[in-house]
Every structure is written in C-alpha cells, then in structure tokens.
Amino acid sequence: MKDLQFANTIATLRKQKGLTQDEVASFVGVSKAAVSKWETGLSYPDILLLPKLATFFNLSIDELLGYKPQMTKENIQKLYAELSKDFAVKPFDEVYTRIKNMIDEYYSCFPLLMQMAVLLLNYQHVAGDLQQEIIRKAIKLCQRIEENSEDQRLAYQAGSLEAHCQLFLQNPKRVLELLGDGVEPYTGNEIIVANAYQQLQQPEKAKETLQVSMYQNILGVLGIAPNYMMMYVDQPEVFDEVVLRMEGMMQTFDIYNLSFNNALIIYLTAAQGYMMQKNEKKAIEMLKKYIKASESIVFPITLHGDAFFDLIDEWVMRELDLGPNAPRDEQTIKMSLISGITENPILKPLILRPEVKTMIENLKHTLGCD
Known part of the structure; x- marks a missing residue:
C-alpha cells in the first residue's frame, strides 16, 4: 500500500x-x-x-487507496506520445518493460490496452528477436478487449487489429473468423443519420456526418488501392489504369496535404509493381513522386482537414483515441520514409543509379537525416 x-x-x-x-x-x-x-x-x-x-x-x-483503474483519454494520448518518443532514443527492452507495467496497472482500462497494442505494433519492426512476442502480446490485449469491453466500437476495433496481427502470423482462417468471409452490402446509414439531424433542426451535425463519411470513404479507397494494384501486376494495362485513377483521386482531393501517407504507399507500391514489370522508367517516375510527397510533409505531423473537409478537425479531436497525433515519433517516421526506398529489395537495382542516389540524398537532407 x-x-x-x-x-x-x-x-x-x-x-x-x-x-x-x-x-x-x-x-x-x-x-x-x-x-x-x-x-x-x-x-x-x-x-x-x-x-x-x-x-x-x-x-x-x-x-x-489512491488507485485509479481507468485513465483519461487525454492521459492516454500523453502516455502514447511519451512512449513513442522513448522508442526513438531508448533500448526497446526498457520501453517494452514500462509498457508491460502500465498494462498490468491498468488491465481493466480497455482504451489504454487498445492504444498499447497499437503502439507495440507500430514499433514491432525495431523489436529484433522480440518481434513475434510483441505481435502475440498485441493479440492477447485485443482478445481481452473483445471478450470484456462493453464498448462495442472498441471491441470491433480490437477485432480488426487482432485480424491484422493474425495475418502477419499467417493465420488466415482466424482472420476470416474475426472479420467474416465477404463484404457486407452498403447500407448508407450515414445518410439516414444525417437526415435525422436535419429533422432535429441540427444542420451542422448533418453536414459533419456526411463530410466525415466522405472523408473516410475517400481514404478507404486509397488505402485499398495498393493491394488491389498488386493483384494486377501481371496485367500492365489494368495496373496502369489503377495508378492513373488513384493519382486523379489524390489530385482532386489534395491528398498530399490531407493524408500524405496514402500517397506515399500508392507511389511506393506503384514503383515496386513497375519494377516487377521490368519497367524501370515508370518505376523511377513513381519514386520521384514518392520523394516529392515525402519532402512536402510538414512536421510535426497531425491528422487534419482542409478547406473542403472543414468539419474534420473537431471530429478528429472528439472521436479518435489519439486525436490528431501521429502514431509514431517524428524521427522514426523520417527514417521510415528513407528506408522505404533504400531497404526495399525490389527497388535495389534502382538505388545504384546516380539519378536515384541523388534523389535519396536530397530527401535525407530535406528531412535532416544526413
């Protein structure tokens, strides 16, 4: 005591x-x-x-007794940011031990458990020999939330995160058990909700509901695109069409500014795909766009709206567990932007080219990672 x-x-x-x-x-x-x-x-x-x-x-x-079994959303955000920064400067084992202690102390605080699972997954790539243990630890946290949390949304998120882990561990049957084996028909519930707000004389809530839905659906399409693109890497014409349409969508909605990570993944995936097609010219073109997007990032990174999505910021602060904060620390993000090219085996032949070497060096300089 x-x-x-x-x-x-x-x-x-x-x-x-x-x-x-x-x-x-x-x-x-x-x-x-x-x-x-x-x-x-x-x-x-x-x-x-x-x-x-x-x-x-x-x-x-x-x-x-002075014991608080629950932690506020604000304190969870602060703890996450603190631990994220620790991963960049301290030994992994030291930070992992602190995370385990926090989990033990707040084992009934399910929002905290969720964010600790997210944090571990965001840094499992630097866990070395502990990587498998980290994935399994995240799975256990997710399963505890799924089995015990009365918050249906949180339990659903935990199931989705567990499915991600199970896929990493090559357990596809468990993934399908968690998420189902098909795509449910679109219900359009957000339209109904918006109409309900209209009837209640709350037009701003109706606008926010529809805007948030559009925002999430646009980012959802762009998030799916890289996987879909690679399904057609052996069909160059279809592959080109997917790249073209996604670029058009990114330009229309200014994705560089709105959600640069989606643009980066699409360009990097496109570069990989073109290398698999033996089309180095287009691969370099995609790398140039990847680097341009990387150099345009404004640090510190925050999730935000823009002039079109002008109702997003308040929703982000209110609804997202981490608020507008990035899921990884700034230095780790910068290093991953570079390693996405330099440590990618498919792109290795390009890295030896003087033109690409110069682009990489310029990116390092821009990011302050010389």
Whole structure:
C-alpha cells in the first residue's frame, strides 16, 4: 500500500473534512494510535476495515487507496506520445518493460490496452528477436478487449487489429473468423443519420456526418488501392489504369496535404509493381513522386482537414483515441520514409543509379537525416 500513498491520502482526507484522529478511530472501531500509525505509514488497516473507511470518507476503496483503474483519454494520448518518443532514443527492452507495467496497472482500462497494442505494433519492426512476442502480446490485449469491453466500437476495433496481427502470423482462417468471409452490402446509414439531424433542426451535425463519411470513404479507397494494384501486376494495362485513377483521386482531393501517407504507399507500391514489370522508367517516375510527397510533409505531423473537409478537425479531436497525433515519433517516421526506398529489395537495382542516389540524398537532407 505504500506505493498507493495510503498514508498521505487518509491524512489529507481527514484534515480536509476537519476531523480528528479520535473521530476516525471511533467510527471505524480502532484506537487513535492505530489511525496515527496509518497516517505516518507505520502500519496499515486490516483489509476488512477498508469498506468502512471508504464509506466514512464517501469514497470507493480504489479512491481511498489512491488507485485509479481507468485513465483519461487525454492521459492516454500523453502516455502514447511519451512512449513513442522513448522508442526513438531508448533500448526497446526498457520501453517494452514500462509498457508491460502500465498494462498490468491498468488491465481493466480497455482504451489504454487498445492504444498499447497499437503502439507495440507500430514499433514491432525495431523489436529484433522480440518481434513475434510483441505481435502475440498485441493479440492477447485485443482478445481481452473483445471478450470484456462493453464498448462495442472498441471491441470491433480490437477485432480488426487482432485480424491484422493474425495475418502477419499467417493465420488466415482466424482472420476470416474475426472479420467474416465477404463484404457486407452498403447500407448508407450515414445518410439516414444525417437526415435525422436535419429533422432535429441540427444542420451542422448533418453536414459533419456526411463530410466525415466522405472523408473516410475517400481514404478507404486509397488505402485499398495498393493491394488491389498488386493483384494486377501481371496485367500492365489494368495496373496502369489503377495508378492513373488513384493519382486523379489524390489530385482532386489534395491528398498530399490531407493524408500524405496514402500517397506515399500508392507511389511506393506503384514503383515496386513497375519494377516487377521490368519497367524501370515508370518505376523511377513513381519514386520521384514518392520523394516529392515525402519532402512536402510538414512536421510535426497531425491528422487534419482542409478547406473542403472543414468539419474534420473537431471530429478528429472528439472521436479518435489519439486525436490528431501521429502514431509514431517524428524521427522514426523520417527514417521510415528513407528506408522505404533504400531497404526495399525490389527497388535495389534502382538505388545504384546516380539519378536515384541523388534523389535519396536530397530527401535525407530535406528531412535532416544526413
């Protein structure tokens, strides 16, 4: 109980309420000396006395002991950002140990468990020999949320994250168990919700509902595109058409500014695809666009709307667990922008070209990673 600062807690509570040690002792049924020892940390009350003490001070037992089983959204965001920065400068084992301790302390705080699973997955690439353990740890956290959380949205997110992990571990059957084996028909619920807000004379909520839906659907299409693109790498004409349409969509909605990560993945995937087609000219063209997008990134990175999606920012702050903050620290993001090219085996033949070497060096300089 020393770690829970029980002594300070009970002394502070008694003084705040203007009570004497005799009054506390009389109510609980112990001596004044016993209360004095509690307040000085020389001894602690019998566990059977805790409910009576908590009742006396009108607190829960957790509050009496100074234990908070839940963490606020704001504190989860701060902790995530702090741990993310630690991964960039401290040994992985040290940060991982702290994460495990936080998980043990807040094992019933499911939003925290979710973000710790996300954090571990975002840094599993630097875990070395612990990578498999990290993936399995994330799966266990997701399964605890799925089985115990009463928040259906959080449980759904945990199931999706577990499916991602299971796919990494090459367990496709489990993925289909979690997510189903097909695509459900589009229901258009957001249109119904928007109309309901209209009937309630809340036009701004109706606008936000539709705008957020458009925003997510656009990013969803761009997120699916790289996988879809690679399905047609052996059909150059179809591959070209997918690249062309995605570029058009990115230009129309200014994706460089709105969600640069989608643009980066599409250009990098396109470069890989063209290399597989032995089309180095187009591969270099895609790399140039990847580097241009990388050099246009404004740090620190935040998720935000723009002049068209002008109702997104408030929704991001309100609904997303990490708010507008990036899921990885700035230095790790910068290094991954470079390693996406330099450590990509499919692109290796291009890296030896003077033109590409110069582009990479310029990117390193722009990002401050010389």
